[in-house]
Amino acid sequence: MKNNKIVGKQSISFEHPPVITGFSSVAGKKEGEGPLGSFFDVVEEDPFFGGDNWEDAESRMQKMAAELAIKKAKLKPVDVRYLIAGDLLGQLIATSFGIMDLDIPLFGVYGACSTMGESISIGSMIVDGGYAKNVVALTSSHNASAEKQFRFPLEYGNQRPLAATWTVTGSGAVVISQNTSNNSENSEKSSGGNEKKEPVIEIKGITTGKITDYGVKDSMNMGACMAPAAADVIYQNLQDFKLSPAYYDKIITGDLGYVGQRILIDLLLEKGYDISVNHMDCGIEIYDKETQDTHAGGSGCGCSAITLNGYIMDKLLKREWKRVLFVPTGALLSTVSFNEGNSVPGIAHGVMIEGR
Known part of the structure; x- marks a missing residue:
């Protein structure tokens, strides 16, 4: 039997494209001061996010992003079947401690800085396959926790070469849901309605x-x-x-x-x-x-x-x-x-x- 979802060597075309029903962006102070600052949902002035250390700060940031995205999707944590999430820290500790209280089944993933793409990909396959109505894809990084783990703690004050990039302090979450908009579109067309349609992101x-x-x-x-x-x-x-x-x-x-x-x-x-x-x-x-x-x-x-x-x-x-x-x-x-x-x-x- 031919599978029309499998495309070429490495791609998938979704038969029923999932939709993004909620999304959030929680950023640090430096990111909020940048050119995109006005687009973020939350810009936190406190680099510890009210926590005790850098790792705790990143966990708090993740929880904040997940809860906000779920709220914007007009859902509750109990409505989310799976959470696909990861971070840069060893054993994904920002994720495990951050989302523990949400009580949502978790797939922990590590793709380094590609984790947002990996988690969205896996979440979309789960939803398109009919295994969940709603999933959350989530990731984070924190400048201080990443520098501490991979290079030198901030207190060291090492000089950075010009080719170096700056680790962003931020967390983003996406709610991926089954696409139910086609039915409403068809009924709207059949009734002759001219209402302006809300944007749908597939x-x-x-x-x-x-x-x-x-x-x-x-x-x-x-x-x-x-x-x-x-x-x-x-x-x-x-x-x-x-x-x-x-x-x-x-x-x-x-x-x-x-x-x-x-x-x-x-x-x-x-x-x-x-x-x-x-x-x-x-x-x-x-x-x-x-x-x-x-x-x-x-x-x-x-x-x-x-x-x-x-x-x-x-x-x-x-x-x-x-x-x-x-x-x-x-x-x-x-x-x-x-x-x-x-x-x-x-x-x-x-x-x-x-x-x-």
Whole structure:
């Protein structure tokens, strides 16, 4: 039997595209001061979020984002079948301690900074497959907890190279639900109604990325580590669905920053695709390069998560953009493997999001 959901080598086209019914973005002070600050639901001035330490702060941030997204979807935690979530910390401690009280079955995932794309992908497959009416995809990062784990605690005051990106303090959550809008649309058409329809944001398909390793060993240059993975998944999405880059209003990567963006565009030009006109990178957009001293831009799970649930959703809801390919990017950095002399592989996940 032919399966029309499986497309090409790495993609899925959803038979009944799930819809995004709720979303939230919780940001730190520095992110709120950036160009996208007005698009975030919450900007918290306290870097501890009322907690006792950096890890506690990130857990509190996740819970806040999850509860807010569920509330905006006009649901209660009991209405959510599964939560798919992860973070950058060892054993996903920001997630496990953050969402424990919500009492929702959890799939914990780790895709480094690509986790928002991975969690949305898995959640969409669960909903399209009929295994849940509502799921929540959730992730976070905190500048201080990430620096403490992967590099140096803030108190060390180490000098950052120009290729380094700044880990975003932020958490984003998306409620993915079964699509019931088609029935209401049909009944509206049959009754001859001319009411203006509310915008609907659908997840049309996904392209799952592969681990890609070009041998980069500079743990401070995340853009160079992740760009090949982003190029690979964007290329495969265009190949699998037989599309040109112009099909999308925006092709949006997670956190390549200024260095990674140049590499990405060059790699895709070698494959015959020019995305320079409609490419956008969350890590470039989230901070002001001239005034915020973040060097190559932003990174971290929260970078693409809050940009998606703030700025990108705003564009889709206003119908300024109709189709975007959302490609969060992750550097699979481990202090263990790095200290043993290994390179930093990358991964990216593509999510096709459309508004109507």
